[in-house]
Amino acid sequence: MTWYGLSVFSLAYVLAVASPGPGVAAIIARSLGHGLRGAPAFIGGFMVGDLIWFTCAATGLAMLAQGAYTVFLVVKYAGVAYLLYLAYRLWTAPAKPIDASRDVSRERPLQLFLGSLALTLGNPKTMIFFLAVLPTVVELKSLSVTGFFEIVLVILVILPTVLGGYAFGASRARRLFSRPQTVRWVQRGTGVAMASAAVAVVTR
8 A cells, every 4th residue: 555545544544443432432431440451352352343344345345244234233232232231330330439559340351352342343333434434545456465464554553542542541530539429420420321332333
């Protein structure tokens, strides 16, 4: 790819990753509740999901992905179920003051990875970007192997940087909460955000 083409894709991808959506809501809500522990695995699921969608588009599987409606629905609702599960846990968690030196998350890295992977694969926002927006900024028919891996590298750099920034900012914000009443407000507020993100996925 030319530097111009790669720059155009990079800009479009940064805007897509940073724009509000279920993924951003999930990473912020989880980081507010649990800090940075588990964040690499959680972000890794989003990253692998984006790479899968990009591979589908770049290798001519876009029509297959669009036609596999039943599979898409299954994955989509798996992601919705995971968001609702997180919302439930946040809403029902005891309102204890946050100790920034200790993290109470018991979720395993694999569980976090699979949850965010399912959310990404079933997220209409991600699907629309790679199957509809991507072909307008990248000439997929003439994309070389080198160009393919250049875009992969861009994804591997941009996504964890942007989502990691959200996670870091949210984890820093949680240090400000020391009163149980404030913690309960934050937990329930982020729980509502999770549930709202699930509704957004379902209705798109």
